[in-house]
Amino acid sequence: xxxxxxxxxxxxxxxxVEDYIRTANPVGSRYISQKGDINLSPATIRNVMSDLxxxxxxxxxxxxxxxxxxxxxxxxxxxxxxxDDLLIPSEKEILQSQLDxxxxxxxxxxxxxxxxxxxxxxxxxxxxxxxxxxxxxEKLELVxxxxxxxxxxxxxxxxxxxxxxxxxxxxxxRSKLDRVTGIxxxxxxxxxxxxxxxxxHERIGDLQHDSKEIVKMFIDSIDxxxxxxxxxxxxxxxxxxxxxxxxxxxxxSSYRNIIELTGEKGIVVHVMNKLPAxxxxxxxxxxxxxxxxxLLDYSIVxxxxxxxxxxxxxxxxxxxRMNYSKMISMLNFTSRIITEKL
Amino acid sequence: xxxxxxxxxxxxxxxxVEDYIRTANPVGSRYISQKGDINLSPATIRNVMSDLxxxxxxxxxxxxxxxxxxxxxxxxxxxxxxxDDLLIPSEKEILQSQLDxxxxxxxxxxxxxxxxxxxxxxxxxxxxxxxxxxxxxEKLELVxxxxxxxxxxxxxxxxxxxxxxxxxxxxxxRSKLDRVTGIxxxxxxxxxxxxxxxxxHERIGDLQHDSKEIVKMFIDSIDxxxxxxxxxxxxxxxxxxxxxxxxxxxxxSSYRNIIELTGEKGIVVHVMNKLPAxxxxxxxxxxxxxxxxxLLDYSIVxxxxxxxxxxxxxxxxxxxRMNYSKMISMLNFTSRIITEKL
DNA sequence: TTTAGCACTCTTTAAGTTTAATTGCTAAAA
DNA sequence: TTTTAGCAATTAAACTTAAAGAGTGCTAAA
Numbered sequence: 001x002x003x004x005x006x007x008x009x010x011x012x013x014x015x016x017v018e019d020y021i022r023t024a025n026p027v028g029s030r031y032i033s034q035k036g037d038i039n040l041s042p043a044t045i046r047n048v049m050s051d052l053x054x055x056x057x058x059x060x061x062x063x064x065x066x067x068x069x070x071x072x073x074x075x076x077x078x079x080x081x082x083x084d085d086l087l088i089p090s091e092k093e094i095l096q097s098q099l100d101x102x103x104x105x106x107x108x109x110x111x112x113x114x115x116x117x118x119x120x121x122x123x124x125x126x127x128x129x130x131x132x133x134x135x136x137x138e139k140l141e142l143v144x145x146x147x148x149x150x151x152x153x154x155x156x157x158x159x160x161x162x163x164x165x166x167x168x169x170x171x172x173x174r175s176k177l178d179r180v181t182g183i184x185x186x187x188x189x190x191x192x193x194x195x196x197x198x199x200x201h202e203r204i205g206d207l208q209h210d211s212k213e214i215v216k217m218f219i220d221s222i223d224x225x226x227x228x229x230x231x232x233x234x235x236x237x238x239x240x241x242x243x244x245x246x247x248x249x250x251x252x253s254s255y256r257n258i259i260e261l262t263g264e265k266g267i268v269v270h271v272m273n274k275l276p277a278x279x280x281x282x283x284x285x286x287x288x289x290x291x292x293x294x295l296l297d298y299s300i301v302x303x304x305x306x307x308x309x310x311x312x313x314x315x316x317x318x319x320x321r322m323n324y325s326k327m328i329s330m331l332n333f334t335s336r337i338i339t340e341k342l
Numbered sequence: 343x344x345x346x347x348x349x350x351x352x353x354x355x356x357x358x359v360e361d362y363i364r365t366a367n368p369v370g371s372r373y374i375s376q377k378g379d380i381n382l383s384p385a386t387i388r389n390v391m392s393d394l395x396x397x398x399x400x401x402x403x404x405x406x407x408x409x410x411x412x413x414x415x416x417x418x419x420x421x422x423x424x425x426d427d428l429l430i431p432s433e434k435e436i437l438q439s440q441l442d443x444x445x446x447x448x449x450x451x452x453x454x455x456x457x458x459x460x461x462x463x464x465x466x467x468x469x470x471x472x473x474x475x476x477x478x479x480e481k482l483e484l485v486x487x488x489x490x491x492x493x494x495x496x497x498x499x500x501x502x503x504x505x506x507x508x509x510x511x512x513x514x515x516r517s518k519l520d521r522v523t524g525i526x527x528x529x530x531x532x533x534x535x536x537x538x539x540x541x542x543h544e545r546i547g548d549l550q551h552d553s554k555e556i557v558k559m560f561i562d563s564i565d566x567x568x569x570x571x572x573x574x575x576x577x578x579x580x581x582x583x584x585x586x587x588x589x590x591x592x593x594x595s596s597y598r599n600i601i602e603l604t605g606e607k608g609i610v611v612h613v614m615n616k617l618p619a620x621x622x623x624x625x626x627x628x629x630x631x632x633x634x635x636x637l638l639d640y641s642i643v644x645x646x647x648x649x650x651x652x653x654x655x656x657x658x659x660x661x662x663r664m665n666y667s668k669m670i671s672m673l674n675f676t677s678r679i680i681t682e683k684l
Numbered sequence: 685t686t687t688a689g690c691a692c693t694c695t696t697t698a699a700g701t702t703t704a705a706t707t708g709c710t711a712a713a714a
Numbered sequence: 715t716t717t718t719a720g721c722a723a724t725t726a727a728a729c730t731t732a733a734a735g736a737g738t739g740c741t742a743a744a
Binding site for chain 4: 382384
């Protein structure tokens with residue numbers, strides 16, 4: 001995938017990326033030479049840097065400024081050079097204990113996790129609810145709330161539930177409700193929502209005329225679940241305060257981007273939906289790899305968590321100059337905890 | 343409440359507040375004199391300004407800067423001087439049509455309204471869900487979802503619903519569920535949740551031992567509703583992008599405050615809970631009147647909306663230099679639409 | 685192959701200067 | 715008595731200039 005770099009080139013590239021991640025200042029040859037890791041004069045290092053720039057791993061803004069990694073440089077660093085610099089134990093403990101403390105009641109888990117991740121990572125953290133559309137249908141229940149309101153309760157195997165409120169013309173007969181839900185549960189239980197949506201015509205197209213209204217509500221409910229995930233997915237966003245402490249947001253214009261990002265959920269939903277979904281494991285997307293003008297200066301690290309039969313996503317978004325290995329460890333760790341707890 | 347001001351003083355104060363709201367620049371005597379509204383020389387106006395400053399309606403940062411209203415100045419303006427400068431028709435139309443277009447399905451209404459208000463007001467907009475705790479209890483329904491999960495559905499008179507998921511040790515007998523919910527609904531229907539919470543001991547303390555578990559879940563559900571409203575109320579916040587276009591947020595430090603505000607919902611929940619609740623009508627709180635360090639430079643305009651038996655709040659938060667009359671009209675208008683629609 | 689030396693570039697910072705806005709005061713005018 | 719013109723004083727903001735500092739690229743020597 002990449003041109004082979006000599007060991008010296010690798011060492012120097014790594015050194016530059018790490019320093020830049022740490023300090024946010026362009027890195028000069030003199031500084032690297034003095035740091036001690038490498039026993040070469042600034043002049044030699046300059047030659048290597050020049051080569052690396054030729055190969056498009058580095059760039060610099062003006063003659064008298066140090067070098068800065070390009071997207072390609074970051075990518076090489078992430079793929080080939082990065083330490084598996086797991087969280088230092090103290091951070092791990094903090095994360096663990098905060099996640100333990102969080103009273104993990106339904107739904108609020110995700111809100112809480114996004115807050116904690118934001119606080120610890122100092123990046124924007126995004127946690128999605130689980131994608132019910134992947135779930136296995138367990139049971140439908142219909143509840144008459146009043147003469148004109150009916151509550152549709154769809155539950156899936158892992159115990160997660162989605163409720164939807166419908167207006168109906170007149171209160172529906174209890175025994176009829178029971179009969180129809182019985183049939184639906186019997187015929188469709190155990191199938192995935194996706195499968196149900198695809199094939200409901202064949203499977204329940206035969207139901208008598210007087211069940212139509214109920215069946216339609218069921219189908220509408222499932223459609224709503226899918227539509228929400230596509231457009232209006234509930235996302236929990238944390239770290240919006242914390243990320244402002246990073247040096248890239250010292251000037252007025254750059255913070256607008258990131259605030260816009262968190263303000264307009266549309267963008268974020270789009271981003272989340274583009275992330276590799278099913279796979280377990282971590283995905284890293286750097287700058288231009290995001291294929292989005294607004295995200296040119298940012299990187300996204302993401303993974304998924306699993307609750308029974310469904311998955312959800314967790315992501316961190318921040319300046320490309322982020323501590324990739326730490327963020328990756330943090331996500332892995334968090335994902336594991338959610339998966340185990342629920 | 344205030345010292346009497348002469349007509350001349352009133353006119354000039356009003357002129358200054360309006361100009362400052364419009365331009366965000368301190369207002370000088372020369373500028374006012376030239377504007378034409380007042381036929382006096384700058385020197386005379388300076389004398390009046392000096393008096394107004396003496397009375398603490400105005401202040402100025404340095405000798406060579408124009409005057410700026412104090413909190414007291416804004417307050418006098420809002421109470422005594424302000425035009426009922428209703429929304430200009432075009433804005434009214436935009437607001438109306440956007441609120442009409444918004445597909446007003448449950449819950450999402452509030453999210454949508456907060457977005458629209460944010461966009462039009464260019465201030466931070468906050469919309470709370472209705473405070474169910476004020477509602478009249480209509481009906482309890484219990485739904486077995488699996489052997490270990492039970493869904494509690496509490497509905498109130500206006501048709502609003504709150505669902506909560508409970509873990510139970512073993513599936514509860516359907517006929518028993520029906521019996522107990524029957525009793526609860528019969529005895530408690532028509533009472534407010536607050537009343538139920540206050541007096542449930544007298545009213546349902548006698549229920550047999552084997553109903554205890556169910557009764558407890560009901561009580562827990564109501565407690566949860568109250569607790570959420572006190573601490574974790576769901577609020578929809580809009581305008582976070584839009585408010586950044588205002589001149590006060592040109593410099594780096596001031597925007598942090600406002601972002602912090604929207605980032606940490608705790609603060610906002612607190613603010614919302616302090617707002618006058620029941621009353622209809624508009625409340626305005628200016629700078630130091632907020633009794634909150636973080637809100638010293640901001641004003642809050644708020645009102646409530648009504649859905650059947652419950653109320654919710656809408657607020658706009660922005661720099662003290664906000665267009666009060668317009669914001670007030672906007673809130674009134676929005677509140678009326680929500681109240682009528684739902 | 686590596687390094688020392690040096691001119692050159694460009695940013696950042698500091699200091700100084702000018703400009704423009706506004707006030708407060710005094711004395712004259714209405 | 716009220717209003718106004720005139721003017722010195724004050725100060726922020728904008729602009730200018732100068733100096734300092736960091737880093738590169740190139741050349742020639744080690």
